[in-house]
Amino acid sequence: MVRKVVRGFYAVAHAVKLCRPNVICAYPITPQTEIVENLAAMYANGELENCEYITAESEFGAASILVGASATGARTFTATCSQGLILMSEVLWNAAGMRLPIVMVIANRSLSAPLSIWNDHQDSMAMRDACIMQVYVENNQEAHDMIPQAYKIAENRDVMLPFMVCMDGYKLTHAYEPVDLLDQETVDKFLPPYDPPIKLTTKDPLTFGCYAPPHCYMEFRVVMQRAMERAKKVMEDVFEEWAGLTGRNWGGLIATDHMEDAEVAVVAMGSVVGLVRDVVEEMRKEGKKVGLVKIRSFRPFPVEDLRKALKDVERIVVFERAVSFGHEGPVAMELKSALFGHSDAKVYSFAVGLGGRDIPKQLVRKCIEKSEEIEPGFYFEGVKDFEEVIV
Amino acid sequence: MKFFFSSGHGACPGCALPIAVKNVLYALEGKCFVVNPTGCLEIISSQYDRSAWGVPYIHSVFENAAAVAAGIEAALKALGRKDEGHVVVFAGDGATADIGIGCLSGMFDRDHDVLYICLDNEAYQNTGNQQSGLTPPGSNTTTTPVGKLLPGKVGKKKDMVAFALAHGVKYVATASVAYPMDIRRKAKRAVEFEGAKYIQIHCPCVTGWGINSNETVKVAKLAVETALYPLVEYENGELVRVRKIKQRKPVEEYLKVQRRFRHLFKHPKGKEIIEMLQKIADENAKRFGLDE
Numbered sequence: 001m002v003r004k005v006v007r008g009f010y011a012v013a014h015a016v017k018l019c020r021p022n023v024i025c026a027y028p029i030t031p032q033t034e035i036v037e038n039l040a041a042m043y044a045n046g047e048l049e050n051c052e053y054i055t056a057e058s059e060f061g062a063a064s065i066l067v068g069a070s071a072t073g074a075r076t077f078t079a080t081c082s083q084g085l086i087l088m089s090e091v092l093w094n095a096a097g098m099r100l101p102i103v104m105v106i107a108n109r110s111l112s113a114p115l116s117i118w119n120d121h122q123d124s125m126a127m128r129d130a131c132i133m134q135v136y137v138e139n140n141q142e143a144h145d146m147i148p149q150a151y152k153i154a155e156n157r158d159v160m161l162p163f164m165v166c167m168d169g170y171k172l173t174h175a176y177e178p179v180d181l182l183d184q185e186t187v188d189k190f191l192p193p194y195d196p197p198i199k200l201t202t203k204d205p206l207t208f209g210c211y212a213p214p215h216c217y218m219e220f221r222v223v224m225q226r227a228m229e230r231a232k233k234v235m236e237d238v239f240e241e242w243a244g245l246t247g248r249n250w251g252g253l254i255a256t257d258h259m260e261d262a263e264v265a266v267v268a269m270g271s272v273v274g275l276v277r278d279v280v281e282e283m284r285k286e287g288k289k290v291g292l293v294k295i296r297s298f299r300p301f302p303v304e305d306l307r308k309a310l311k312d313v314e315r316i317v318v319f320e321r322a323v324s325f326g327h328e329g330p331v332a333m334e335l336k337s338a339l340f341g342h343s344d345a346k347v348y349s350f351a352v353g354l355g356g357r358d359i360p361k362q363l364v365r366k367c368i369e370k371s372e373e374i375e376p377g378f379y380f381e382g383v384k385d386f387e388e389v390i391v
Numbered sequence: 392m393k394f395f396f397s398s399g400h401g402a403c404p405g406c407a408l409p410i411a412v413k414n415v416l417y418a419l420e421g422k423c424f425v426v427n428p429t430g431c432l433e434i435i436s437s438q439y440d441r442s443a444w445g446v447p448y449i450h451s452v453f454e455n456a457a458a459v460a461a462g463i464e465a466a467l468k469a470l471g472r473k474d475e476g477h478v479v480v481f482a483g484d485g486a487t488a489d490i491g492i493g494c495l496s497g498m499f500d501r502d503h504d505v506l507y508i509c510l511d512n513e514a515y516q517n518t519g520n521q522q523s524g525l526t527p528p529g530s531n532t533t534t535t536p537v538g539k540l541l542p543g544k545v546g547k548k549k550d551m552v553a554f555a556l557a558h559g560v561k562y563v564a565t566a567s568v569a570y571p572m573d574i575r576r577k578a579k580r581a582v583e584f585e586g587a588k589y590i591q592i593h594c595p596c597v598t599g600w601g602i603n604s605n606e607t608v609k610v611a612k613l614a615v616e617t618a619l620y621p622l623v624e625y626e627n628g629e630l631v632r633v634r635k636i637k638q639r640k641p642v643e644e645y646l647k648v649q650r651r652f653r654h655l656f657k658h659p660k661g662k663e664i665i666e667m668l669q670k671i672a673d674e675n676a677k678r679f680g681l682d683e
Contacts (some may be wrong), residue, residue, distance in 0.1 A: 022469040023462060052465040056458065064455035064494060068426065068462025071449055074469055094452050114464030199464060200424055200447040202476045207442035208451035216439050 013038035015147035022074035101154035118356020121321035253302035262291025328378035407594035407605025484525035499558035569611035601650020
């Protein structure tokens with residue numbers, strides 16, 4: 001292992017290489033592009049053995065190519081975000097239903113209109129119900145570490161589902177950070193070659209992607225839900241094994257700070273967690289009983305862990321990086337449904353930093369403090385004074 | 392003969408699709424991976440627990456068969472399994488020329504070692520005869536219905552052979568279920584070329600075209616004999632073979648036996664359409680040297 005100051009996209013590309021993928025396919029989209037550019041360079045230099053790198057005609061094509069490749073028994077990788085992710089959406093739902101363990105990195109970016117290339121979580125949230133695992137990372141080391149773990153979880157026979165490693169576009173993908181880069185030996189020891197239980201082969205011809213009339217469709221959906229439920233345990237085991245192997249413990253489906261005696265819990269996902277942690281530490285030093293809950297796995301949703309971690313708190317402040325328009329922030333929605341009947345805590349959901357709007361430390365602190373005075377509900381924070389004009 | 396596409400599938404009596412599929416699979420001795428987008432063939436053959444396929448088969452979505460095939464080919468290459476078999480797509484005309492044309496262009500452009508076969512029944516027949524880019528002019532479909540004003544489809548049949556040739560596809564051919572031995576020969580010839588291959592097979596649809604179930608081959612033959620569906624073969628961009636026509640028939644003979652064209656003989660604009668179709672046939676005959 002060697003520590004280097006690298007940018008997020010390189011940390012990801014390097015980890016992907018060490019996982020020995022067989023087919024990499026992508027279409028460029030900001031701010032993901034540098035991930036696949038780095039992989040393309042590795043391919044051009046002959047650093048990727050037994051691997052085909054394909055530049056597709058669209059994200060839709062890229063996802064489709066990986067469906068064919070994965071079904072044939074290849075370990076696959078792609079990266080995308082924003083418009084590219086929702087363009088892939090039809091195929092990704094299909095890949096999940098066919099139980100193909102495609103691993104992808106989402107360089108989280110907002111959705112159009114208006115067009116924005118900057119960061120929030122609206123893109124991956126749009127894939128919430130697709131039966132694709134979603135883990136949000138806080139920094140580039142976690143992104144780097146998550147790649148081999150994603151393959152190991154996705155390819156586990158109890159799971160066999162696609163996996164999205166969600167890392168904030170620009171904020172992480174383009175940030176320079178010191179990263180302990182894995183070596184081939186460590187990854188080889190951790191991640192066995194992909195050996196699917198079934199695949200497309202002329203030696204044993206099987207039919208993939210059948211159609212199911214009403215008398216047999218539901219059972220397919222039942223087993224998908226079961227696989228997601230089993231993925232929780234598989235994730236915990238893999239995370240633990242990783243901590244043992246590398247000495248880096250990122251936690252379980254959630255990670256908590258100061259929650260033992262916390263009266264106020266702050267819940268967040270992704271790169272904003274680092275900032276929230278600073279604020280929580282600051283407030284702790286002032287004697288305030290504040291704790292942090294970092295949600296790592298959004299799908300499967302860590303219902304049991306959250307119930308346990310939040311059972312004694314009075315208030316929960318959620319930082320949202322997306323909106324479920326017509327309702328509220330998606331993280332708070334999930335959280336409240338998990339806590340229903342298990343907690344009387346008041347939930348305050350603050351949408352911040354949409355479309356890359358800056359999230360200053362003072363804003364985070366203001367939201368936490370404000371929750372003492374306002375009604376529970378959904379609020380946009382960091383918004384300018386403006387007048388809505390209806391023409 | 393081993394069954395690579397077994398009986399018991401759900402095709403209508405007289406359906407042309409199994410004729411095309413069985414002959415291609417027979418020619419390739421079942422050594423192939425089949426990719427099939429959503430459509431008639433998929434619905435009749437791939438119901439859960441009742442698959443008709445004796446070869447590895449995958450259906451993903453409607454518009455991505457060419458890309459899925461490219462992925463299979465890339466995986467076989469990466470995994471050192473290229474000798475396991477050919478990658479073959481069987482796609483309908485809508486999946487090929489309309490909704491899936493982006494993925495098809497990408498696959499052609501990257502020149503994946505894939506045999507792409509378009510089963511051309513000239514409309515979205517699985518959902519009940521809606522017009523596609525390969526529906527010929529004058530055809531009465533549910534989305535180009537005959538009305539007081541309009542005589543069925545206005546516009547032309549998309550030239551997918553030219554589309555394939557423009558991409559530099561090394562082997563491009565048309566075929567017809569009226570000539571099964573020709574289908575076999577073309578499939579065999581196609582896979583001798585490394586890279587993308589395109590064969591478009593004319594497949595009459597009993598329900599959509601409004602023909603009797605025992606007339607599939609007869610109607611398919613008339614399309615060839617009128618020069619409305621010229622059978623051509625290109626290798627490396629050069630026209631190398633055509634099926635010659637002994638005594639070319641007027642297009643009316645092909646049109647009058649099908650319900651989808653019947654209105655042309657009484658609609659005020661029908662004559663104009665028939666003349667246009669005859670002109671297309673004449674041009675085909677001239678361009679490809681079809682008349683013997």
